[in-house]
Amino acid sequence: MKRREAGILGEKLAQEFLRQKGYQIIETNYRCRDGEIDIVARQGEVLVFIEVRSKQSDKFGSPEESVTPAKRAKLRLMADHYLQNHVDLPDSWRIDVVAIEFDNKKTVKRIDIIENAVGEE
Numbered sequence: 001m002k003r004r005e006a007g008i009l010g011e012k013l014a015q016e017f018l019r020q021k022g023y024q025i026i027e028t029n030y031r032c033r034d035g036e037i038d039i040v041a042r043q044g045e046v047l048v049f050i051e052v053r054s055k056q057s058d059k060f061g062s063p064e065e066s067v068t069p070a071k072r073a074k075l076r077l078m079a080d081h082y083l084q085n086h087v088d089l090p091d092s093w094r095i096d097v098v099a100i101e102f103d104n105k106k107t108v109k110r111i112d113i114i115e116n117a118v119g120e121e
Helices: 003-020 069-084
Strands: 024-032 035-043 046-055 092-102 108-114
Touching (some): 003 024, 003 092, 024 069, 069 092
Antiparallel strands (some): 035 046, 092 108
């Protein structure tokens, strides 16, 4: 499976996983000048920005380990952009990471959510 293919499949699986966990998906693939937020959702009274990381191999670390300090900073900028450009949002928000590992047959080996994976700094 190619990297982009894994990313698209991962985002679809993440949406299903999040719905099963009680998240309400508001928007997917939100684009702004700083990049793209994979999923914007609500969990109760909390707005959640979600980065989906999918990998077929742990050769270079786990999916969640691929969220570098630079990526975390970019996620915070994109969340701030979203908050400034939308109305009627909850006061509380956070950034989560959904980590998905596939085997070489496109079967999910693991899917986890790391809540508040990107803190404020």
